[in-house]
Each structure stands twice: as structure tokens, then as C-alpha cells.
Amino acid sequence: MSRPCPCQSKKSFDRCCEPFIAGKALPATCEQLMRSRFSAYSLAKVDYLLNTTAKDKRESENRDELLAYCQSVKCVNLKVLKADGGPGDEVGHVHFHASLQVNGKRHLHAEKSTFVREEGRWVYQDGETN
Numbered sequence: 001m002s003r004p005c006p007c008q009s010k011k012s013f014d015r016c017c018e019p020f021i022a023g024k025a026l027p028a029t030c031e032q033l034m035r036s037r038f039s040a041y042s043l044a045k046v047d048y049l050l051n052t053t054a055k056d057k058r059e060s061e062n063r064d065e066l067l068a069y070c071q072s073v074k075c076v077n078l079k080v081l082k083a084d085g086g087p088g089d090e091v092g093h094v095h096f097h098a099s100l101q102v103n104g105k106r107h108l109h110a111e112k113s114t115f116v117r118e119e120g121r122w123v124y125q126d127g128e129t130n
């Protein structure tokens, strides 16, 4: 059974983001983490989103609000424009465009995300949107 990955990579879900979301593997690059978080948003995998948020920000996240957000948004498309941050790095960035549908309205979300390494794995630090 394979379905296309929600991150629009054109790979099947089980060969792309699923192992990360299921906790079977750790993303080696910031782009992999960013893609898996996009997939987690579209599948409302709130615990994965919280677990991959930097510790100092995790406490201010509200699980119910995050879940409500996931359920109100439809992730339509993802385009990664630029990405760095690989196995040897401590900090990385991903510049992407996400096409979302919020309450029935199409919305383009452009963000440059910053990721940092925490306890050996990549986590989301913050993002600049415009």
C-alpha cells in the first residue's frame, strides 16, 4: 500500500515522510524535516509537530490550538526554493512556498525557516514570513 506523500515530493508516503512522523527514522537534513512537518500539518500529527519544535518554543505551543489549525487548513502544495542544513551542520534554513487553503480560501504562505540541532536531531526554531 503506498499513497503519494503529502509533502508533494512525488515519492510514496512510506518512502518519504512517514518513517520520520512514525518515529522510525530521524531526518538527516533540514529539508527532510521541513517536508515531514508539512506532511504532519496536513495529517494533523500534532505530537510530531510539537516534538520537532525547539524546546524553548515548545512550551508556548498550545496543543489544542495547533490541532484546530491543522484541521482548518488544507495543505495543497509545497515548493522548496532553497535549503541547506545537512548531517554535518548545526543550523540550517529552508525557504519554501506552501499553498494552503484556509476556510476555503487559497493562501500562499512564503517562509524562510530556521532549524537548529538539539540533542543530535533537527528541530524547528522559527520562521520569517512575508
Ligand SMILES: [Zn+2]
Binding pocket: 005, 006, 007, 008, 009, 013, 016, 017, 018, 035, 036, 039
Ligand atoms: Zn514527504
